[in-house]
Amino acid sequence: MATELLCPAGGLETLRYALMGGADAVYFGTKEFNARMNARNMERDEVLRAVSLCHDKGVRAYVTLNTLVTDRLLPRALDTAAFLYEAGVDALILADLGLARAIHDNFPDFELHASTQLSGHSATAAAFFQKAGFSRMVAARELDEKNLRLLCKTSPIETEFFVHGAICASASGQCLMSSMIGGRSGNRGECAQPCRLPYNGSYPLSFKDLCLASHLPKLVEAGVASLKIEGRMKGPDYVYTVASIWRRLLDENRPAAKKELEALAGVFSRSGFTDGYFTGRKNSAMLGRRTEDDKKKTAVQKISYRERERGLPPITLTREKKECAAPSLPPKEKGSFTRSARFASAAQIPETDYFHIRYLPLFAFDGSVANGAVLPPVIFDSEMAAVRERLEQAVAEGCEHLLVGNAGHLALAEGLGLTLHGDFRLNVTNSFAAKEYPALSNLILSPELGLAQMRDLRAKKCAVIYGRLPLMLLEKDPEAKLLRDRRGAAFPVLREGGRFVLYNCVPHYMLDKKRELKDAGITSHHWIFTTETKKDVLSLIQSAKEGKSASFPIKRI
Secondary structure, three states, X not given: OOOEEEEEOOOHHHHHHHHHHOOXXXXXXXXXXXXXXXXXXXXXXXXXXXHHHHHHOOOEEEEEEOOOOOOOOHHHHHHHHHHHHHHOOOEEEEOOHHHHHHHHHHOOOOEEEEOHHHOOOOHHHHHHHHHOOOOEEEOOOOOOHHHHHHHHHHOOOEEEEEEEEOOOOEOOOOOOXXXXXXXXXXXXXXXXXXXXXXXXXXXXXXXXXXXXXXXHHHHHHHOOOXXXXXXXXXXXXHHHHHHHHHHHHHHHOOOOOHHHHHHHHHHOOOOOEEOHHHHOOOOHHHEOOOOHHHHHHOOOOOOOOOOOHHHOOOOOOOOOOOOOOOOOOOOOOOOOOEEEEEEOOHHHOXXXXXXXXXXXXXXHOOOOOOOEEEOOOOOOHHHHHHHHHXXXXXXXXXXXXXXXOOHHHHHHHOOOOXXXXXXXXXXXXXXXXXXXXXXXXXXEOOOOOOHHHHHHOOOOEEEEEEEOOEEEEEOOOOOOOEEEOOOOOEEEEEEEOOEEEEEOOOOEEOHHHHHHHHHOOOOEEEEEEOOOOHHHHHHHXXXXXXXXXXXXXXXXX
């Protein structure tokens, strides 16, 4: 099967340029439920024209419905999917397992692709998504060549991989920074890009754009099914230039020449490009930002290509219209009240029976003080064996509970007799997504949910009621223990499992909302301790027991 070249389109005009550039497939969004809500996107009549135009030229049309949805929004999202099915869209790119299940149940022949927002970075994740109805997984951009090859070799479904365009500092699908500090959720398509801002007087979270044009033969040899170009926020000139160069490289199966790399940089770059993730060179050379000098150097591509609207092929619906039904709600769950906590180190855990489950990171597990372990949120295929070995050791040392934050990691616990719990990193925001994890005894709900949305969600559910939330999961060392922004807020950075976690400058605090949480059906409370001492933990517990507001440490560092 030939390797697919997948190009972005923010609107109809850009789509035409993608086709002219040689795209095998084009992806675009509608006005709702896509991770680039600030892009041009398309109205329904434009979607019909886009699909018709693509199919007239033998090109596949994919649509992004890759945001998280709540229970109340799911019927509207399903209605959008029904329209796209009738319009003849070839595949949907999804980030919500509940929506995926609803679509797959109603339209079993509708092709589904797992968005990079689902944090897929392993063959076990691909296997999980296959069971959920997906035929392709958009792999995490953080994969290096070795792990990309392993994934392509062992995945039961197709692998799509980003090869050109903007990349995030945080692991795919694991960024809460825009949401928590600015109220604009990246999981809902509204990212304010706080990674592009200065910290400690520099730009440690702002990466150059990705460009793997020098590695094209390796990508093809590895077995990548689709080479994906990022850029739904970009204009027609950018899309045409990048698409046409990648088309030529793919047809000739060769790496980019110097002039081609210069042309790619000419149309857009952030002080050059990076291949640091792919090559494993995760250092300061990856950093860059869009300077005034970059803007001046950007070549303006003049393309004489226009098609009149009346010249478009006729619009035809390729699928029979059918009514779709939302999945039935699961019954309301009831459960005994429990408290759990995760600690950065064993030294923080006080002598108290306040917490029924005491978690430590897996590679720091100490059975003398903890009875639960937290799996690393990212485990590449090359790391699976070592994690499984350490997990078996932890069980031998007394580990009874396991906190899982990635769909692909559930398989690691098979046969070990552990009670499994779902971390908020699973990004569960509706009842139907919760049903996709029957092996989990309960789920810590996404901290992006409000109380009403928590109440709507039917499952055995838990909420974080105290602690600094992890805002970013970093592959590259930010080379600082604190990142201080322009307002003076300081964000702690802790090393966990060979990676780095950027935590919020202030704790998430719901200790004063216990009654409201109970009314919302929350049967378990979860605490997160990071920079606190054992004395701090005891003080917080005492405040909680007395029903008082904690005086520590609800302040910025």
